[in-house]
Amino acid sequence: MSSMLIRNAHAYVERGHFEEALLIEDGIIRAVGSEAALRAEAPGDVKVWDAKGRTIVPGFIDSHQHLLNTGVMLSDVRLQNAKSIADVKRITREYIEERKPAPGTVLHGMGWNQDYFTDEARMLTRDDLDAITTEYPLVFERACGHMLTANSAALARAGVDESIVAPEGGSIERDANGRLNGIFTENARAPLLMLFRNRTADEDVALIRTAMRHAAECGVTSVHTCDVRGGTWETVIEAYNRVMADHPLVRVWHQSSFQSSMEDYKRFLAAGHVMGSGNALHRFGPLKLFVDGSLGARTAFMRKPYHDDPSTVGIPTMTPEEISEFVNVAADHNCGVVTHAIGDGAIERILDAYDATLSGSNPLRHGVIHIQITDRPLLERFTKNGILALVQPIFLHYDTKIVEDRVGKDLAATSYAFGTLKKLGVHMSFGTDSPIEDMNPIDNLYCAVNRRRLDGTPEGGFHPEECVDIYDAVDAYTIEGAYASFEEKVKGRLLPGYYADLVVLSENIFEMDPLKLRETKVDATMMNGEFVFERQGA
Template structure:
């Protein structure tokens, strides 16, 4: 059945809008005035009266973790905790309500010590022991690059005072050298291995939970990092089942492999960039080469301003990076690499210099690109390297970045306006569940350079603000470019996918400071409404 959308303000491209739109077979067939579109409609169609509301292309989150979003919405949620005491209260309430079976490994996500009002410090095993000594407990920090485990979990993992720090990771220790429950980067692996493998049925349910959240926030496409060594076959089976049964979200996999043999086996199974269906496709190799700013594991050229004992953690050596990138390029696959610190970004640009020559047909990219000076940003233009960024990170990072890296380097970081002016292919994501998937908050941070509570007035380095049109394009058309779909996705023009979002407000004319009052009233994916807000 065709659908005609009438009486709307439909964003087509900068400075150009339409009143109506015709959808057939999941594709936009016509745009124009109400009369023009109705004249092209088939004999039978359904009508959606937008009542003057603004419609934009479906948001394309260019980097996140959809499966982990489902997990975060299902396990112990610590994102709102404002104190260590509240972390304990949330966990105790979860145990009391859920009554997990004895020996169950409890998992939580989202705590951030910089939000704690009682003690601004990392959680330790002692804190989690105060919740329970019977259950092994693993709580992952908001960044996902550091976790804390209680004593029961540390013992179960076999970690002792004699256990050495692994390459690319660190084990926190007390004054006597005993593990204190804090594990960063590659040291997390034996702790995370304690969590029971989830069945395919469980994974299907978690993916659907993540997709439902995507639909209610207006996200119609996700570029998601969920396929990993040791579990990718089972996770892929779950995604294929969801796609076959009717998915509400388009999926483009950023597949994480750090061992060359594992990656070659994945490629040998036929999972190269571009294969798949319009609803479920394979994308780039995803690498992690450093950590996070909040955990001081982002790899910096110089020691941290507020902790000169460390410059962060390199989770892969330059030689390992070169080998993995080389395998991808040899197989005509794209690459997307987590790099936050300036040295991490520099190393990735160095690696890409070796496999490009003024152009970037494989659309090699760097995810996050947070800490930069101007010459580092300009280097992206040399080989047309993509930047997959998260403006929502400004909400938290502006509170800590000057302490971490100093005022001068902070002033040239999160350089979204500079990237736009230089013509860099810059797309938006949220890294969900690191931050919520909500595109409206992401847009707000991009165009105001403020935290979600509105500070600082005038914005943090407002010279880097984007216009609403620039931000929407980064979230739609540029996201499509990152997945080689800019000719079918990211615009509402004839021949493009009918992926769209009906908004409660006109984001193009309202004061940008008020953007956050915008609601998603309806979401359409592939010509089908997958979400409609109650009462809208």
């Protein structure tokens, strides 16, 4: 039996309750309290670890992200910091020069955002990417992940020509002459995405490990991840099984996406991957659906036309009938559903589907992910059947720049309504949607409690009435994430009987000026009773 006594700590138990010591045995917290009391309980060979007075919180639980894709982002062409189309070209040419990929290798990039471009604030096009290279197929995903641009070599590799017709729930753009300009959204992206998603299990193992190291550095000890998808699910699961059997750094709860193929989903279920199957480190969770796109790309599905483009209400990616079929099949196998829904039309559509199968309670813990554009009646609908809210406060960093243009000031004022969701008693958990945003929980907490962008603007915060305080924000990142995976009795608190998943912080986030939260660093991360990250010099 291995045991550790953490002493001299400021360990967060619950609002207003902190303890100075934790006794850990075989990956489980056995006791919390005073150092003297815990030393009396500890075995003689207990290892003592001095927290040096630092604040300790439960391990952060990212309740929606894409861990495998985070590994992809960290390994492929990184476009998050591109401030111009010229930057995109420079970054890609430098990547090719440094990596020297084999001729014809498909190169994938992530993170570009035309709203940050200072030379021309427009979408990347096929011609922009052709100017970089015609030798390598390029597929560059916008920051939202719902739009991509491909060069001519990629179109040819994917078998896409000028005769292509956009599928239902997707769009394919053309220039003024009717020629494909390389921009594809939502369901139309499939043939281009498959150019780089058909990886081997060995490749996926390396990417998952890369992402887990980043998670540990961020203090994230559990992820609810959407990596298992129709078409590639068997390879991805093989990779995860290998990683999780060999010293994993993070607990994994899968949100599995199969809306492209009901037959694939039924095969997945028949293989035994129903919600709750697995072990304490690696479990299968709910079905993940996508019913619209993103606000930045104007593909989020709205009830009324966009304020800055009345020609569109966005793109609904599933019909109500398709949604109901998947929700019902999942329920038949005792599986919950969590659904990407950003626009108010999309949120309304998925709540309609959930409400049709529920009556006052939510035993499968169906949830809605993102929940960005709302009015008060729509928010109140979450209380009817106890629907979970899986939100990303970090989205405020970018979206506060565009939301009033997209939906108008009135609707923007009732959107990203984390304070209202909390007041209504909705089970609300935090995540980052990594790699759409970085996995860093500190920035996420900053946005939740301040309602400001990471540069501190706007003064006073964006609709500060929707702020949550630091206690509620930490709880949303810990115990509420555990609730979303049915683990609130064993994870998300520093209490006896709970997993020894915890984070040592450089600052006392509960008493510091909220505007200085970003000064906080993760000094150490423990998962399952073992330190998986310790910051040098901390």
